[in-house]
Amino acid sequence: MNEILNKFEGFIFDLDGTIYRGSKLIDGAKEVFQVLNDLNKKFVFVSNRTTSTPEKYQEVLNAFGITCKEEQIITSAEVTKNYLIQNHPEEKVFVIGEKIFIDYLKVNGIEIANHQIDIVLVSLDRTLNFQKILKAQKALQNGSRFFAANIDNTCPVEDTEILDAGFTIAALENLTNRRLEKNFGKPSKLIVNEILKRIDLPADKCILIGDRLETDILMAKQNGITSVLVLSGVTNENLLWKSHIKPDFVLKNISELTKD
């Protein structure tokens, strides 16, 4: 696969399922970044998770022996925050999400509210309960906006997967007959713009490596970025064959990027 390494200038990596799985680094991942550094390639990391911060991701990657700067990590939380500040500075947001995400929005001046809600914002929430669903339902029925920081159906944790925002979104769509209006995470145009700005290269000079068809690979395809599916995460060969989303390359895992 040295062909890939030589052909592209910018490398966009998913994290969970691509670089590591739970607390375990994918075999050979560290060496991939040594080669990329040796070849002077640019790279960034992109996550749809709102339950961590670029700073924390940097620590995790550094602990795995992968050197990177905080600016090389792009999260859907950041894209969400930027969009809300620019487009809805005065509006009250009800968040189905975890404390770290809510605190991050608050610190950045976004007004979080439980009443007189202008915007319902959905993300991964391990503290999800029926009352939150009801509150969001009522707000949507009263005409509030309907946004999501990510749309993944499941999220990998340790040896299993848990419910992610996709289910909350589907439930609310079903209950209210409303449709999600905007997603700030992969595969949205908004996070693509942030990625290309951060990597400072045009789409056709970039390649994306990820484990999820409906976010990683779809985003690459819709934006003229070459895509590599790795089978080290949520997608197995069976799911790949059944899907209409077809990556440009399929690798067992990230370490094959640097193999002949």
Place this chain on the structure above:
Amino acid sequence: MNEILNKFEGFIFDLDGTIYRGSKLIDGAKEVFQVLNDLNKKFVFVSNRTTSTPEKYQEVLNAFGITCKEEQIITSAEVTKNYLIQNHPEEKVFVIGEKIFIDYLKVNGIEIANHQIDIVLVSLDRTLNFQKILKAQKALQNGSRFFAANIDNTCPVEDTEILDAGFTIAALENLTNRRLEKNFGKPSKLIVNEILKRIDLPADKCILIGDRLETDILMAKQNGITSVLVLSGVTNENLLWKSHIKPDFVLKNISELTKD
């Protein structure tokens, strides 16, 4: 529609959306039962709700001026309880459901458990939270049985609809790659058997009146019972046209049963 009244001997009624909506009786519903009594017809009521009891339903109906006995009311909770006692008397059941349902199972000798779970049983649960989903997920991944007391996607309350068991079932199926094994509510064979036993008539002498295509009408069609869809509940004409489930008759509401 007097033709219907004369032709059938047994009348099977759904409750929510058919006889009443929230705390409001459907106009003319009371008169329907006066006519049925005058004609000496048999009738029963069937509910997929596990959050009430036949005794409570009887009180509600009586308060609306509809006279009936407790034995004329069949709930999915009762069918669930009977099945578990007969088929899994020694097994531990983890319930995603409300206190009234759990208490009812307990009182009837079913062992409710949070650990070493043999059976995951799903129903409507307004106290649903992420921890319950995780516990059920883990049990299913460890091989526990997967049952539901009802499979409705939504449940009408006051002027809106809330998430019902269907959402929890879909989430668990997706997370675990397991499929629900058994449903005790409409449209299951188990609740049909109980209905026909209670009304003491063969299926072809009965007619079912309900507002939900995928439970009421489907159950009737699959079991040789003539079906009437009423548009006073969750199904409007648009949903009816789009569905592959076609009732034998469609009425604006139950009162049309007794109109010429």
